[in-house]
Amino acid sequence: MTTIRTNSTGTIRTDRTRPSGRISLPAYASPTVFAATPEGVVVLDLVAVDQAVNGDRRGWRLTEDEARYAASLLLDHDVAYSVISARVGRNTDTLRAWFPDRIEPVTPAHARGGPRGEIEHGTPRGYRTHLRRGEKTCQPCRDANAVKDRQYRRGGHHRKAVAA
Structure with missing residues (x-):
């Protein structure tokens, strides 16, 4: 329904109809x-x-x-x-x-936090296990990891490393 009001400056037209149905919120508006x-x-x-x-x-x-x-x-x-x-x-x-x-x-x-397995000391895997557990690495594991790193830096594959 459109109503027309007049005031001292002239005529103002206002639309007072209510929209039918649900009003959709803009995508950026959120409750x-x-x-x-x-x-x-x-x-x-x-x-x-x-x-x-x-x-x-x-x-x-x-x-x-x-x-x-x-x-x-x-x-x-x-x-x-x-x-x-x-x-x-x-x-x-x-x-x-x-x-x-x-x-x-x-x-x-499905429960975690059970008993931990043994560490393979003297291997790169043992070195990584120490790190993952937050433990200080033992010397045999550090030595094995150093051998693996040297072999890898020389251009060889890391699986070929053997602790001496």
Whole structure:
């Protein structure tokens, strides 16, 4: 319905009709929620959370607070933690830190952190194992790695190296 008002400067035409149907939000507009927590104010983009929860997250990363909220929603719906990890873009160690009582392996075979295997001392593999575990490397492993590096720098293949 169009109404016409007049004022001292002339006639103003206004359109007061309401659009029929749903109004689409522009692609750049997103509902944002501000929540007060003991750590401070948290800002959540619910469109991003919704897309992540439904597996539509492609090429972008959730903030820490959005990822935690999305993970809690997925846990409430009994989604496997490996799927949650993929959807929110955080590793399972982070999920375990956030939800220590709720993140469990599907089967014991999926559990990590079991007994560590023996190190093959005196080999390049043993050297890398020491590094991966955050341990100080032993002398036989350092020597084997040095032999491998020298052989590789001379243009040979690294698998031909033999500790002397």
